[in-house]
Amino acid sequence: MIELHGLTKRYGEKLAVDDLTVTVRPGVVTGFLGPNGAGKSTTMRMVLGLDTPTSGTALVGGRPYARHAAPLHEVGALLEAKGVHPGRTARNHLRSLAATGGVAAARVDVVLELAGLTAVADKRVGGFSLGMGQRLGVAAALLGDPAVVMLDEPVNGLDPDGVLWIRRLTRGLAAEGRTVFLSSHLMSEMAVTADHLVVVGRGRLQADLSTADFIARAGHESVDVRSPRAGELRDLLVGPDVTVTSRERDRLEVVGLPAEAIGETAAAAGIPLHQLSTVRPSLEDAFMAVTGDTREYRTDQEVTAA
Known part of the structure; x- marks a missing residue:
């Protein structure tokens, strides 16, 4: 579990x-x-102790990340996939992490297979594509078989197979009872992956609710109807x-x-x-409605439309 209590971070002005409070x-x-610029990466960095909060706390499993005796077993994180020495092979990169984090060496082969990197495990990371680098970053995050998994933009650079892999992987980890915290700008993918959403804008909490409830806030379901006798049909459909x-x-x-009801009404009246x-x-739709006033970068047309 990740618990944020009044979490605040200032960089000068x-x-x-x-004041972010979320569980x-x-x-x-x-x-x-x-x-x-909403503060997502900064929040994740404070959870991992990479940035110090100005005020408030960020706890993982009831304590700050730095106070865990075996942090790789508690939290697996991907914040920057390129943070790897380009001269190392994927296998050696993971072996070094395992050695310094108290993880059994046998776990390296497990996560290489899980990430689909076994065939390139002995190639230098400097020659990896962006997608392969992302897979290696996820493998590193899972190295300690952690209870909490935190991934910042994990689908960045992945092809459709890779995106599907991340979806199945994260949902599978959650099904095992782990805490999975996942950021992404790919709304179509988040809609089918996330069960719950935490939405921030300019550093402040905008929403903390289920994905279904968040989408429902965007408006009611509607029905699009085309007919050469639309005026007649309208008179039959309008009601309280x-x-x-x-x-x-x-x-x-x-x-x-x-x-169904619209179709039956049209059929009964002989309206094609x-x-x-x-x-x-x-x-x-829901995201734009909730965060429209908090976006720092908007075109003149977007400002006018708002």
Whole structure:
């Protein structure tokens, strides 16, 4: 478990993390979202003791990371995959980590296989692609078979097979009862990977709730309808709990009725339908709605639209 209590970090006049209080629980994949500059990486660095909080605490398993006798067995982290000597082979890199972290040497082959790197284990890391480097970083994070796994942008540079591997891996780790804390800017992937979300903006907590509940905040499910007799259909659908809007002459957006009911109403009146599809709010929709005012970098068009 990761527990943040009033966690705050200042760099001079810059407030990077502002009074953040969050509990990341075991058994679920918790996604960590926020715009660029929101304080995600700084928060993760404070959890690992790489940055000292200005105030507040960051605990792992009830104590600061630095106070664990065998930290690699408690927390496995990937913050910067390129932090590897390019002249070392993947195997030797992991062996050195194992030797200094009190991890059995046999564990190296286990994580190489887990990361799909066995075939290139004796190649120099300097020749690795970005995706292979990410896989090596994940292997290093899992070296100590840790109870807590914290990955910052792990899908960066991965091909579709690699992205799917990360999804299955993180969900599998959570199913084993581990604490999994995962940051990513890839919303489509986070939507199918994370069970719970922690969202920050300008260092402050914006949301801490299940992925389903967070998406639901973006708006109601609607039905997109196209018909040459849209006006007639609209009159049949409008009711006390049903909203029908139209931006095009032959198109309706219906909120409050499922697609099946709309189709049955149209069929009973002999009204042809050219399209009938359910539109659900996405994680990206919800994210933009919640963090729109906290993004530091926006174009003039985005500011005008907001």
